[in-house]
Amino acid sequence: MAEPSPRHLLIPFAGRGSPACRAALPALRLPNLEALLSRLSLAEADTQDESTRSPPHERALASALGISAPDGCIPWAALEARQAGIAEPGDREGWGLVSLCNWQVGIDDVVLGDPAAIEIDAAESAALLAAAHPFFEEDGIALHPSPTPGRWLARAHIFEGLATASIDRAVGHPISQWSPLAEAARPLRRLQNEMQMLLYTQRVNDDRAARGVPPINSFWLSGTGALEPGVPPAGTAAPTVSDALRVAALRDDGLGWAEAWQALDAGPVAGLLAAYTAGADVTLTLCGDRTAQRHAVQPRGLVGWARSLFDRPRAASVLEAL
Numbered sequence: 001m002a003e004p005s006p007r008h009l010l011i012p013f014a015g016r017g018s019p020a021c022r023a024a025l026p027a028l029r030l031p032n033l034e035a036l037l038s039r040l041s042l043a044e045a046d047t048q049d050e051s052t053r054s055p056p057h058e059r060a061l062a063s064a065l066g067i068s069a070p071d072g073c074i075p076w077a078a079l080e081a082r083q084a085g086i087a088e089p090g091d092r093e094g095w096g097l098v099s100l101c102n103w104q105v106g107i108d109d110v111v112l113g114d115p116a117a118i119e120i121d122a123a124e125s126a127a128l129l130a131a132a133h134p135f136f137e138e139d140g141i142a143l144h145p146s147p148t149p150g151r152w153l154a155r156a157h158i159f160e161g162l163a164t165a166s167i168d169r170a171v172g173h174p175i176s177q178w179s180p181l182a183e184a185a186r187p188l189r190r191l192q193n194e195m196q197m198l199l200y201t202q203r204v205n206d207d208r209a210a211r212g213v214p215p216i217n218s219f220w221l222s223g224t225g226a227l228e229p230g231v232p233p234a235g236t237a238a239p240t241v242s243d244a245l246r247v248a249a250l251r252d253d254g255l256g257w258a259e260a261w262q263a264l265d266a267g268p269v270a271g272l273l274a275a276y277t278a279g280a281d282v283t284l285t286l287c288g289d290r291t292a293q294r295h296a297v298q299p300r301g302l303v304g305w306a307r308s309l310f311d312r313p314r315a316a317s318v319l320e321a322l
Contacts, residue, residue, distance in 0.1 A: 015288030015322025020254030072163030094159030288322025
């Protein structure tokens with residue numbers, strides 16, 4: 001009989017330190033999560049402070065894929081380019097993700113709006129790429145379309161070793177807090193200024209104004225770095241990543257975050273618990289603002305099993321520690 005297939009569920013924003021989400025924690029009732037945690041053991045915890053450019057869920061995903069990289073240099077763009085067939089398997093040049101976005105200009109700060117919320121379609125993305133291409137090319141940066149509208153893949157030596165902040169770190173915060181400060185990033189800051197002027201003149205933004213949606217007035221660079229050949233190793237199974245909590249967490253919508261958690265508990269978490277009950281080798285990774293915890297099936301002996309029956313962890317306590 002074949003062995004059960006391993007299953008790994010990774011949940012970003014499982015814990016959130018923002019005021020409304022933290023206030024929602026004590027009332028959370030997540031019976032499937034608590035039942036699953038009582039049966040699994042904490043196998044690994046990665047804790048950093050909130051100043052890291054790569055948030056815990058990105059570090060955990062990179063680890064699961066066998067990718068080792070410094071903070072802010074997890075090469076997500078290079079991986080996507082390789083998977084899309086744009087980059088050759090042996091390509092060692094640096095890549096970056098260019099995400100079109102709306103910079104929200106306030107009295108004192110310019111704040112990054114969530115690029116996932118700009119409501120851009122493939123035609124708009126292609127039109128803006130065509131307009132932007134000569135400006136990037138002048139700085140030695142080759143642009144390629146991504147399968148995701150509003151996001152481009154950029155290739156250049158400048159991205160090798162250039163640390164950039166994840167969008168999930170920067171959304172809702174002043175641009176100055178997370179923009180790359182390295183000397184190598186100076187051409188990119190100039191390019192951002194040029195793009196702001198260019199985007200202001202584009203017909204795409206006129207059409208967006210007519211639809212009542214925010215203008216696309218800049219871009220955010222992330223996912224920079226080079227990917228070594230043979231990474232991820234052949235046969236590596238990627239975790240299932242749930243983004244169910246992301247939007248509510250980034251908006252600090254405590255009620256929406258709690259409701260999304262309850263739906264997650266009744267859906268994917270319940271499915272993982274059922275797989276465990278059926279004998280599968282399952283893994284659950286919970287990620288917050290500072291910490292990623294990987295919970296897995298491990299032999300525990302009689303004492304451990306007795307404790308799991310009578311000392312079930314409260315979900316709120318586990319999530320608060322993230």
